[in-house]
Each structure stands twice: as structure tokens, then as C-alpha cells.
Amino acid sequence: MPQRNVVSYNTMITCYSRDGFLQEALELFLEMRRCGFKPTQFTFGGLLSCRLLDALEGMQLHALIEKTGLFYLDAFAGTALLGMYGKNGCLDEALGIFEYMPNKNMVTWNSMISVLSEMGYFEDCIFTLSEMIASRVGISEYTVVSVLTCLEEVNMQLGEQVHGLVIKYGFDNVASVHNCLINMYAKCVTTSSAEKMFESAPVKDIVSWNTLIGAMANSDRPIRALDFFLKMCRTGLSPNERTFANVLTACSRLQLLSYGECIHANLIKKRYESDVYSGTVLVNFYAKCDKLQEARVCFDCITQKNLVSWNSLMLGYSSMGSSSISVTLLREMIQSGYHPNELSFSIVIKSSLKTELLQLHSLTIKKGYQENSYVSSSLISSYARNGLVSEALTFVGSAQTKSCVVSSNIIAWIYNRTGQYGKTQEFYADMENPDAVSWNILIAACSRNGYYKETFELFDHMRTSPICPDNYTYVSLFSVCTKLCNLALGSSLHSHILKTNYELRDTFVCNTMIDMYGKCGSIESSIKIFYETREKNIISWTALISTLGLHGHANEALERFGEMVETGIEPDKVAFSSVLSACRHGGLVKQGMNLYREMKVKYGVEPDIDHYVVVVDLLTRYGHIKEAEQLILGMPIAPNALIWRCFLDGSLCPENGNTGTWGKRVNINRIGVHFKYAI
Structure with a gap:
């Protein structure tokens, strides 16, 4: 361009900046x-x-703006x-x-509200909105979008x-x-309110559907996300990357492997699987469904991995107890040029073995995370979990740890897990303002150590x-009721929840109640x-x-097992133990x-050995000795x-038509040192 002016320079600088070419934009600015x-x-x-402009470079430009007087121009x-x-x-500089x-002007006010919203300062957002209205500048749709975005339940x-x-x-x-x-009502009220807001929408575009499906996927009824996904498909609207991600979130929570695999096939069809966003959601989905090979x-x-994708894969292996693989992944991540954050270290540390822990501790110091409260808490917990209690308590008292906020509850947890209930009591006696976690650790400690009466006394004290x-x-209280086989106490506790806070009846609590009612003899309540x-x-x-197996309803237990599989939930070792036990009880x-x-x-x-015990007992109990x-x-x-005992009991039982022949055939050398216990 032979003749350039201010406008041509401004146009090129803006184009470079918009496309992320910061260095070229700055060079053109200097040339100008x-x-x-x-x-x-x-x-x-x-x-x-x-x-790409950082705060330091921005401050230099700020100084130039002040020097040229443009700050006061408009x-x-x-x-x-x-x-x-x-x-x-x-934030302080932005407020200044x-x-x-x-x-x-209106754009200025909207920018300020947007900054406050992104940082989560809702009350300041509202205050700034009030000032904006009072200044008679007016408001736009962008104003209310920024305010609504940062709303929480309390607001x-x-x-x-x-x-x-x-x-x-x-x-x-x-x-x-x-x-x-729609998003606000989903977060702050109920999904039914969000659903009503969705139905009243003048235009239901892909964003509307994604907002509702996302809200349902993260609610207490993720199955509704799948219902709305199917409804959306029936309208002829094509799902996008965000839609599939929301549906996969619902599948992860429901552990619907087959459904999620169908969504994966659609992502491959639309060529989304190599994108970092879709790829990370897939990694998370397969990891939560215990399919680590598919997650890998x-x-x-993923063509361009990020920190979130690395953390998702490490979390999957860590959750399954594959600590050595998660440590290897952390090393690969660092070698690939990615910088682990506090979450990366915490994920790997929480599942690490004794031999890996010291190396990881050294690495956190090298990377500057030794004073991070999140990482420090994970280190303390891992030391205690690996039986290194003295090292954990030494770390708590070290100079480095004192400079960060290490939760007192972690220390109490160590005492609790190592059977030092007295130490747990002493520790909490000195606390001025115990929180909910503190109370729960103390109540759980009482329950675990058999102080059942004191457990409920603490509960009464907590309520005041x-x-x-x-x-x-x-959950701790229902566990006590189960151990005591006290149906009246468990029912009373259930009534208390219904009366005071029905929302506490989440899956976690309901599972404990199903178990409690079943083991206390109330099969009807358990099913209900x-x-x-x-x-x-x-x-x-x-x-x-x-519960069904315990009460002799073996056929119904098998039916429920089949129903569980049909819903897409794959049985694990515990599920098989339960259904095999039901078959044993029902013959x-x-x-x-x-x-x-x-x-x-x-x-x-x-x-595993528990399954073999049940199957051997099932066969011998009903005469299938051979x-x-x-x-x-x-x-x-x-x-x-225990296996040999089940076998010998069955083989020596006259009811099975055996007179001891099978018992005599058992090779003493095969039983070895365990024979005396089997007898």
C-alpha cells in the first residue's frame, strides 16, 4: 500500500489483534x-x-493512553x-x-458488569446494575445476560x-x-421451573435445547436430559458438539455405557472426536464407566490436548486404583510441555503408593505447590492412608505446612482412621467453630468405634x-441403625428427614436406607x-x-438384576456377589x-475368593458335590x-445323599495348613 494513513494502520492492527497475532500488531503499532x-x-x-495481551503489556499501553490524553476524550x-x-x-485495576x-456509555457499564459476573461478584453486579439504571444510560440484553449468568441458588x-x-x-x-x-431457574429453583421457562420460549434454538439438556444432565434427574435430547432430535434440529457433551454427562452419571457409545458413534460421524472439548468429555465418560482402555x-x-483432558484421564486411572499409570501419565504430561496444576497433583497423590509418594512430594516442591492447601491436604491424607501416620503429622507441623491453610478436618480424619478416637475427641474439643465436615468426622468416628449411644448424642448436640x-x-446414623438392627430407630430417623429436609434424600442417603430397611427386616420399606x-x-x-435375596425372594432378585442390566448399568463384583447369594438362598x-x-x-x-465361596456353597448345599x-x-x-469348609459341610451332609465318601476323597495336602480351620 503506497499511501498509508491512521485509518489503514488502525484497520490492520485491529485485524491482527482479533486473529491473535499480538506480536505483529505491536510491531505495526511501533511502525505507525x-x-x-x-x-x-x-x-x-x-x-x-x-x-494474548497480558496485564504488563496492557499497563504499558495504559500509560501511553494517559500520556496522550485519550482516556479523557471519550x-x-x-x-x-x-x-x-x-x-x-x-479486578482492582478494572474498578479503578x-x-x-x-x-x-452503555458499553462501559456492560463491560464492568461482565467483569464482575465472570469473577462471581453477584451482589456487586446488582449494585452496578442499579447505578446504571439510575444514571439513565439505559440497559441492553447484554446487561441482563451478564447478571443472570452469575446467579446462584442463594440469589x-x-x-x-x-x-x-x-x-x-x-x-x-x-x-x-x-x-x-432457563439456566437461572435450573440452577436456582428446580428443573421443572426451567422446563416451564423453556416451553414459553418464543424461539427454541439449539442454545435453548442445550441449556435445558445441560441443566437436566447436572440435576438430580439426569434421565430427563436423554428424554429432551430425543425430543430435540424429533423436531429435526441437528445436535451440535455441546448437545452431545451434555448427553454424555447424563450417561456418565447414569453409567449408561451402551447409550454413551451411541453418542460416541455420532461424534465420530460428525468428526468431533478429535476436538479437545468433545474428546475430553469422552475420556471422562469412559473413565466413569470403568472403561479405561477406551478412555485412553x-x-x-485428541489432536490438541489441554490440562483438563490430561486431568480427566489421570482421574480415571487414579479412581480405579491404577496409581502407577496415573504417575506415568503425570510424567508424560510434564515431558509434553504441559504444566500440572493443583488438581493434577491432588488426583495422582490421593491414589499413590508408599514408594511413589515421596517422589511426588519432591515434585510438588520443585513445581512450587508445597504451600498450596489443596495439594498439602492430599499429601497428608495419602501419608495417612499408606500407614505413614507419623510422617503425616510431622508434615502437618512443618514450617511449610503452617504457612498454608491445611484443613483441621484432615488431621482429625487421620486420628479417626488410625483408631485414635480419643485423639479425635481432644482435637475437636479445642476447635472454636467446627463446621459440618468436623461434626461428620466425629460422628463417623463414634460409629466406627462402636460408640453407638454417643453417636446419637452427638447428633442431638449438632441439631442444637x-x-x-x-x-x-x-449415612453414618443409618449405618448405626443397620449394625444395631434397630428398625424403630431407623424409621424414626427417616421420619425426621421427611419432616425437616426432604432434599437430603439423595441417592447416597437412599442407598443406605434401602440397606438398613432390608437388614432390619422391613422388605416393603426397602423396596419403596x-x-x-x-x-x-x-x-x-x-x-x-x-435385600430380596436375604428375604428369600431369589426369583425377584434375579428379575431386578436383569432389569438393572437392561437400563445400561453393568454389574460389578459386589452386584454379582449379591445376586449369587440370592441364588444360594433360593436354591x-x-x-x-x-x-x-x-x-x-x-x-x-x-x-474373586468371595464369589467362589458363594458358588461352592450353592453347589454343595443342593447336592452338586462333584x-x-x-x-x-x-x-x-x-x-x-472357608471354601473347604463349605465343600466338606456339603459332602458330609446326609440330606444330600452323601455318607462321607466325598469328604474322604479330599486330599489333606491340598488343604494344607487351613485344614484345621475347615474342620
Whole structure:
């Protein structure tokens, strides 16, 4: 271009900045000044809008703006500065700019509200919105979108006022505003309120559907997300990457492997699987469904991995107890040029073995995370879990740990887990303001150590304090009722929940109640609680199957097992133990043996010693002695004393038509040192 002017320079600088070419934009800016052209507010606005511009470079441009007097000319330069500081997390600087700006327009006010919203300062958002209205600048749909975005449950009353403001200004027909209202009601009230808001939407676009499906996926009824996904598909609207991610979230929570695999197939069809967002959701889905090999394949397909994708894969392996693989992944991550954060270290540390722990501790010091409270708490917990209690307590008392906030509850947890209940009591006696976690640890410690009366005394004391019992509290209490086999006490506790806080009846609590009622002899109540549980997981189904088997309803237990599989939940080792026990109690030898064979062949579950005990007992109890012996001889693991006892009891039982012949055939050398216990 032979003849350049300020406008041409500004245009090119803005283009470079918008596309992320910061260095080229700055070089052009310097060239512009060397050629004698004076930068305008639009020049600085273009530079400040670049997403790669950091706070230090922004401050240098700020100084130039002040020097040229453009800050006081109009609102353009000041608004650009405000946005730059907000983007870099410099709230004080952003507020300072806003406070001293002589000229503010609607964009300025919206930028300030947006910065406050992104940082979670809802009350300040509302205050700034009030000032904006009072200044008679007016508001736009972008204003209310920013305010609605940062709403939380505690802000519901103010949220309804903002909704009233939306109606007053006529923004309720704007799609972006309506979508934010759907999201607000989903977060702050109930999904049914969000559903009503969705139905009243003037236009249901893909964002509207994604907002509702996402809200349902993260609610207490994730199955509704799948219902709305199917409804959306029937309207002819094509799902996008965000839609599939929301549906996969619901599948993860429901552990619907087959459904999630169908969504995966659609992602491959649309070529989304290599994208970091979709790929990470897939990694998370397969990891939560215990399919780590598939999770690794999805991870390897991601072309540009990020910190979240690495953390998701490490969490999957860590949760399954594969600590060595998660440590290897952490090393791979660092070698690939990624910088682990506090979550990365915490994920790996929590599952680490004794031999790996010291190396990880050294690595956290090297990377500067030794004073991070999150990482420190994980280190202390891991030391205690690996039996290194003295090292854990030494670390608590070290100079490095004192400089960060290490939860007192972690220390109490160590005492509790190592059986030092007295130490737990002494520790909490010195605490001025125990929180809900503190109360729950102490109540759990009482329960675990057999102080059942004191457990309920603590519960009564907690109810008189400002801290309300939560689901963890009730789980500990129901566990005590189960141990005592006290149906009256358990029913009374159940009534208390219904009377005081029905919302505490989440899956966690309901599973404990199903187990409690079943073991206390009230099968009807156990079944009733199961069907009232909104979000059933494998533990819910297993508790019901165990209850039915315990009460002699073996056929119904098998039916429920089949129903569980049909819903997409794959049985684990505990589920198989429960259903095999039900077959043993009901004499269903054929069905039990079919399930035993399907364990490994169909479901990939390797039988352990507990499964063999149940199957041997099932066979011998009903006269199949020869089959039981063949099973024992073919076991890949050494049979224990309990297996031999079951076998001998069955072989010596006259009711099975045996007079001791099978018992005499048992090779003493095969039983070894365990024989005396079997007798």
C-alpha cells in the first residue's frame, strides 16, 4: 500500500489483534509511531482487544493512553482498558478505571458488569446494575445476560427481580436472554421451573435445547436430559458438539455405557472426536464407566490436548486404583510441555503408593505447590492412608505446612482412621467453630468405634448448633441403625428427614436406607425407598438385590438384576456377589451357575475368593458335590479355609445323599495348613 494513513494502520492492527497475532500488531503499532502518525483511541482499542495481551503489556499501553490524553476524550479507550484488566483478572485495576472514567456509555457499564459476573461478584453486579439504571444510560440484553449468568441458588429472590426487569424492558422475547433465564431457574429453583421457562420460549434454538439438556444432565434427574435430547432430535434440529457433551454427562452419571457409545458413534460421524472439548468429555465418560482402555483411546485421538483432558484421564486411572499409570501419565504430561496444576497433583497423590509418594512430594516442591492447601491436604491424607501416620503429622507441623491453610478436618480424619478416637475427641474439643465436615468426622468416628449411644448424642448436640446435619451425617446414623438392627430407630430417623429436609434424600442417603430397611427386616420399606430414589446407581440396585435375596425372594432378585442390566448399568463384583447369594438362598443352582459363567465371559468381571465361596456353597448345599470339587480344582487362586469348609459341610451332609465318601476323597495336602480351620 503506497499511501498509508491512521485509518489503514488502525484497520490492520485491529485485524491482527482479533486473529491473535499480538506480536505483529505491536510491531505495526511501533511502525505507525515511527512514521509520525499519532495513535487514536481506536488504535489502542484494537491492541487492547487482543486476547494474548497480558496485564504488563496492557499497563504499558495504559500509560501511553494517559500520556496522550485519550482516556479523557471519550469512553472508547477507557472501556477497552477496563475489558483488558478484567480479562487478566485484575479486578482492582478494572474498578479503578471505571471509577475515574469521565465518560461512560452503555458499553462501559456492560463491560464492568461482565467483569464482575465472570469473577462471581453477584451482589456487586446488582449494585452496578442499579447505578446504571439510575444514571439513565439505559440497559441492553447484554446487561441482563451478564447478571443472570452469575446467579446462584442463594440469589433467587434477586434473580426473580432481574426477571421482572427483563419483562419490563421487553427483553423476554430475546433468545439469548430467555436462554439465560432457563439456566437461572435450573440452577436456582428446580428443573421443572426451567422446563416451564423453556416451553414459553418464543424461539427454541439449539442454545435453548442445550441449556435445558445441560441443566437436566447436572440435576438430580439426569434421565430427563436423554428424554429432551430425543425430543430435540424429533423436531429435526441437528445436535451440535455441546448437545452431545451434555448427553454424555447424563450417561456418565447414569453409567449408561451402551447409550454413551451411541453418542460416541455420532461424534465420530460428525468428526468431533478429535476436538479437545468433545474428546475430553469422552475420556471422562469412559473413565466413569470403568472403561479405561477406551478412555485412553479417546484421549490419544485428541489432536490438541489441554490440562483438563490430561486431568480427566489421570482421574480415571487414579479412581480405579491404577496409581502407577496415573504417575506415568503425570510424567508424560510434564515431558509434553504441559504444566500440572493443583488438581493434577491432588488426583495422582490421593491414589499413590508408599514408594511413589515421596517422589511426588519432591515434585510438588520443585513445581512450587508445597504451600498450596489443596495439594498439602492430599499429601497428608495419602501419608495417612499408606500407614505413614507419623510422617503425616510431622508434615502437618512443618514450617511449610503452617504457612498454608491445611484443613483441621484432615488431621482429625487421620486420628479417626488410625483408631485414635480419643485423639479425635481432644482435637475437636479445642476447635472454636467446627463446621459440618468436623461434626461428620466425629460422628463417623463414634460409629466406627462402636460408640453407638454417643453417636446419637452427638447428633442431638449438632441439631442444637448452627450447623445443620447433611447427607453424610445421616449415612453414618443409618449405618448405626443397620449394625444395631434397630428398625424403630431407623424409621424414626427417616421420619425426621421427611419432616425437616426432604432434599437430603439423595441417592447416597437412599442407598443406605434401602440397606438398613432390608437388614432390619422391613422388605416393603426397602423396596419403596428404592422406587422413590430418583437417580439410581449400581449401589441402589445392589442393595435391593441383596435385600430380596436375604428375604428369600431369589426369583425377584434375579428379575431386578436383569432389569438393572437392561437400563445400561453393568454389574460389578459386589452386584454379582449379591445376586449369587440370592441364588444360594433360593436354591436356584442352574441360574446361579449361568450367572457365574457370564461374569467373566459376558461382563469381563474376574471372580474373586468371595464369589467362589458363594458358588461352592450353592453347589454343595443342593447336592452338586462333584461339580463343586471340579470348580475348586480349577480355581486360578488358592482356595481358602472357608471354601473347604463349605465343600466338606456339603459332602458330609446326609440330606444330600452323601455318607462321607466325598469328604474322604479330599486330599489333606491340598488343604494344607487351613485344614484345621475347615474342620
